[in-house]
Amino acid sequence: MITVESLSKSYGSFTAVDDVSFTALPGRVTGFLGPNGAGKSTTMRVMVGLTDPGHGEIRVLGRRFAELPDPGREVGVLLDASAQHAGRTGREILTIAALTMGLPRTRVDEMLERVSLTPDEASRRVRNYSLGMRQRLGIGTALLGNPEVLILDEPANGLDPAGIRWMRDLLRGFADEGGTVLLSSHLLHEIEVIADDLVVIGNGRIVAQGTKEELLAGAGTLVRSTDGTALAAALQAAGITARPTSGGAVLAEADLARVGQAAFAAGIAVTELRAADGAGLEEMFLALTAESQRDTVTTTATQGAAA
């Protein structure tokens, strides 16, 4: 497990991480979610001892990372798949890691197979790797020492859909065997599909955390008609907090029955009425991080999720 206790980190007058506390539990996949520059990577670098915590403390398996006797065998880390020597072969990179951890060479072949890199690919130099292949190699390095904890920064970057599916199954299996997984992402859908617990960070602060169910429970209802604005107005008139998003869709903070009833009472024909689960996390993410967003959040921001 990983415990982060009131971690703060400043660079001059800029506060990158501001009083962040959360716990990643064994047997769970914890999604660390936030827009670019929110402080995810800084937190993860502090976690693995690459950056000094300004204030607060992070413990992995009950110890500070630097105190782990042979970290690779307890904690698998992937912070940046591109941070590899371009002139080394994939196999050599795994071999170096295996030698550092004192693992037999056979473990390298096992791992290459596990991350689906062919012997031909493994003997190529990393400069010729696609980002997806680098991610596979990085995940292979992280898993090599058969760790109890995985710390992965944006591991889905560059993976093709099949690769993302593969990684999801891999992390699910790892957590189901009792491992702790912390993965950061800005890919909302990816996190929503895989994570059990969520930590949402914006501007260096935690803006929400809890189980996925808890956080999504408040997402409400998605209702659609030909005229979203009129529908939203009708729902608001009925005392339901509602706002139009796009394509005639309205997100309403009430259950299905009440929303349907209100639309019916207003005489508006509803073309779609469902729990806003698919849109929920993205809505929440954008709303929670609105203040720290680089791009102005407009009502069309949910287009992708609502579609």
Place this chain on the structure above:
Amino acid sequence: MSTTATTTTTDPTGTPTEPTGTAAGAATGRRAPAVRTRPAPARTPFRRVQYVELRKMFDTRSGFWLMASIVITSTVATVITLLVGDRDDLTYESFAAAIGSPMSVILPVIGVLAVTSEWSQRTTLTTFTLVPGRSRVLAAKLLNTLLIGAAGMVVALGVGALGNLITSLITGNDAVWGISVADVAQIVLANELGMLLGFALGLLFRSSPAAIVGYFVVNLVLPGLSGALAAAQDWWADNAGWFDINESRFLLFDSHLTGQDWAQLGVTSLLWIVLPLLVGTRLVLRSEVK
């Protein structure tokens, strides 16, 4: 972890077993946390760190050819000496001097790259997460640099010795060695000091071009500046040896050093090698790795 019961149980043999009982966390839908489900592994031994660091100096094309260039350039220097030198006058000293100049360039570059390649390729991210004790990694790199310096000099001087023997076969004269073991030791020391200077500059700059340029500024530009200053200033002319590492280090290649020369070598080494080594190490230990 303080809010729910810790569920790591210990059996009579002291081996932690799998976590049991999820009831404690059932209310929140979470499993109860376990602190540790397995015994901690043994600490990574230094020997392993050192071997891995050594391997990393050879396992890329650039690294391999840099090492190979010790053999290649010493062979080229030997062959050229053999071809263009006046063979009847050639002694081992001629070969040692010919080999010395490429070595004095290659070895410090090896010293620089031993450190900086990690930063230029950003492999520190992996290195320091697998071995968080950064000082152990640096110590391993330093030791390997010195070992490669010694081994490189043995190889280079060996190639020179071969050249000397071939000369005697060609001319029919007895091979003239002309330099003592102490002279050879001085040459090796001079090169090791050059490597250390490169290593220290590598730590200080953590950038290959900056550190390599820095090394050649110290080695090629500073002597000229010091000479100019000495021409204008009597005090500097008399005392430059206490400040300019090149004065005493260059003496190692072909002279017998007096007590004062050794003292000056010691003082300038403190100033130019030990001090940057310490400052650079401190920077690396405290810096943020990105």
